[in-house]
Amino acid sequence: MELDNLENWRKSHYANEITPKSDGKKVVLMGWMREIRLHGKLAFIVLADRSGDCQITIKEEENSKFFEKIRSLNREDVIAVKGTVKKTKQTVRGVEVLLSDFKLLNRAQTPLPLDVAEKTPALFDTRLDNRVLDLRKPKVLVIFKIRGEILRAAREYFAKNNFMEIETPKIIATATEGGAELFPVSYFDKAAFLRQSPQLYKELMTACFEKVFEIGPIFRAEPSETTRHIAEVTQMDIEIGFATEEDTWEVFDDLIPYIYSSVKKNCADELKILSADLKVPKAPFKRVSYTEVLEALSKKGLKLKWGEDTPPHGEKLITEIYKGPVIVYGYPSELKPFYIAIHEKDSKISHGFDLIMEGLEIASGGRRIHDPKIYESRLKAKGLNPDNFKEITKFYHLGMPPHSGWAIGVDRLVQVICGLQNVREAVLFPRDVKRLTP
Template sequence: MLSNMLRTHYTNQISPQEIGEGEQIKVAGWVYEVRDLGGICFVVVRDREGKAQVTLVKKKTDSELFDFSRKLIREAVISVTGTVKPSDKAPNGFEIIPSEINLLNNADSPLPMDTTGKVEAELDTRLDARYIDLRKPKTNAIFRIRHEVLRSVRDFLTCNGFIETTTPKVVATATEGGTSLFPITYFMTEAFLNQSPQLFKQILMSSGMDNVFEIGPIFRAEEHDTRRHLNEATSIDIESSFSDHYDVMQILEDMLSQVYLNVKQNCESQLDVLDLDLEVPKTPFLKLKYEEAINIVNSESDEELEWGEDLGTIAENLVGQDVFERTGQSHYFIIDWPTEIKPFYAMGYEDNAEISKSFDLMHRRMELASGAQRVHEYDILKNRIEAKGLNPDNFDFYLDAFRYGMPPHSGWGVGCERLLMTMTEVDNIRDVVLFPRDRRRLSP
């Protein structure tokens, strides 16, 4: 039970069996609907947990209260004081008989969009008026699931010995080089919005913290305009000392399975709203070598991929469909990527440096995560930076940590939005971000 002055219960906390006869309750929310039938008026109030029907009978209700209720505007904010009465005809099996209805704030009309979901709005309209869009049950359900995903990630990693950290988002140099950075003015010098916590979480391995994780924003100045790319996203990252790439792959697949299980158990009403029957991924995930993935693409496609080429969207879909048809599983790893197409910090195999101890976690729709065992020896790492055409002097703050006892370590980063996108089966990544940032959208 709540103790707020204007509300004692959310709508999903109301039960005629648990609330005594004649006991006063208060609910508060938005006017979802007003149905005036002459001698009887129904006001449906909606809060974040659902809806409740407020019933006013003209012959039994104060005339001033009855007339006031009939004139309420959709999406006006109200609080209702009354008693609960069982009713088979009312939603959720009860109705509220009001003794008082207070208008807390009115709403302009017409609304920017329909909040009932009966009339669909274009994505741009929804994002421009996100505060209204979030009142729709389907939109709201996605972000309740997002909350559970992030809570589950934190709980899982904490219970497995990881320490949560936060690393800088304003940096002096690129994580991986390249031009996909947003430059900013930092007092009298140029700086950038960080594209990954990678370098800092590796530095922390030198500190003896051993296992760290971070959930935070990353920024990529790439001019994508697709359904799966954003310029600001949320990344879930770990780094683990004395671990190889197989160790952190197991952490990743176990975490993902636990997250799905928690969402299935704790977000039942949200999954019902989205009409989703969530299937918990079975572990261990299939580990497909890069070479095998290339062979699948070349056997199924007219366009032949060569060794050292990255997998595009079409190739990913072909491999994902092949794995799904053979195993019935949507999640799998592609491992042993060519070293040349992975970042400088990815370690090559001792007996074949052209192949790296790296992996991508795939969903049959798209890539979700990437990771690797890292180079932990100073001289090799410096040479790798130079081989990528980068200046080691720009990485002094990072390289210094490798000179004084850096243990072997591995890690990965998961795109939170892509995980949610595949979990909730939405078609556009912007649907799982409260206020998305892409090349065309900077407001709200």
């Protein structure tokens, strides 16, 4: 059967815009044929698009030209309909569209590899292999509407608060945190890497732009496979000159509730589809030292030695103990990278911190080093070769201000806000040790 051309047809409405109020209106809808029921000389189609769906009612006698075509439709075929809206008690949404003209724009294969109506649940790998079908499911699609709103709200916050947007290189010559977990790139005739973080560059930007943010991709070659890690991640970074770590905690206190409130306000329907009852966290967030956390965990039966990193189930316990978001500060210097400042009075303690929400480390940051002598000595103390960093360290002799910053894992934040089990659910086409396609 021949496909029809779009010609001068254009969508007049999204499916969910058709309500009993539109009674009598002529409309053009386009989308996917989700369901069809045939009753002799009558056909009922559920036409779905990204907004929801709408029933199309087709009488053979008025549509004899294309009734055969309609009868032959398979699930997820791409269709366009012209018709008149009619109030009705026969459909859940109280409305149907009486067909007057029809186009078959494209065919979908049959049977489909995945059930969009999700009567049969699919394996996550099957879902990813057929991601565009999977993303037509309302419960999956809304995750990305919410993700978009999280990004929009965050950028709006940064613009309102005088952060300058920066875009720093993704291809770098120097291993940011020194070492493993980097993807090598052949850069013309040179060896290079994909950045693990914009860390060293965003720090430099405080020496001219003072207060900056960047939202962009970072890459981590972690060969392990967990529900918490992927290889290509979106990270939201800030860095502020003339500021200590406490100043950046105030940004958490402002920004996180700002994002939550925006999502609650602008994605109310989407949250309903996810059955998510989003609570805007109360600021200021609790601030607890690493040492205090160890004691509290110990009382709950998790004994960690001072200097040990918190395991994933420890992060879950932290949320149980403190409720709401917690900023954990005063981490051992050993656990933090070279660019985190160490305490003036006790070199075992760093100015690094984490933000833990819903049992997940959502953000990580610290006060940085601005004195070039200390910067180079920390490189050496961490066993790194200062020669490999000289393209960065040279800038430390050009007037670096004291500065502090953090990075939020955007995918994890989406995971927490949408209540997802696996961070891959928050990403369109996740990348990990196993999966490089599509």
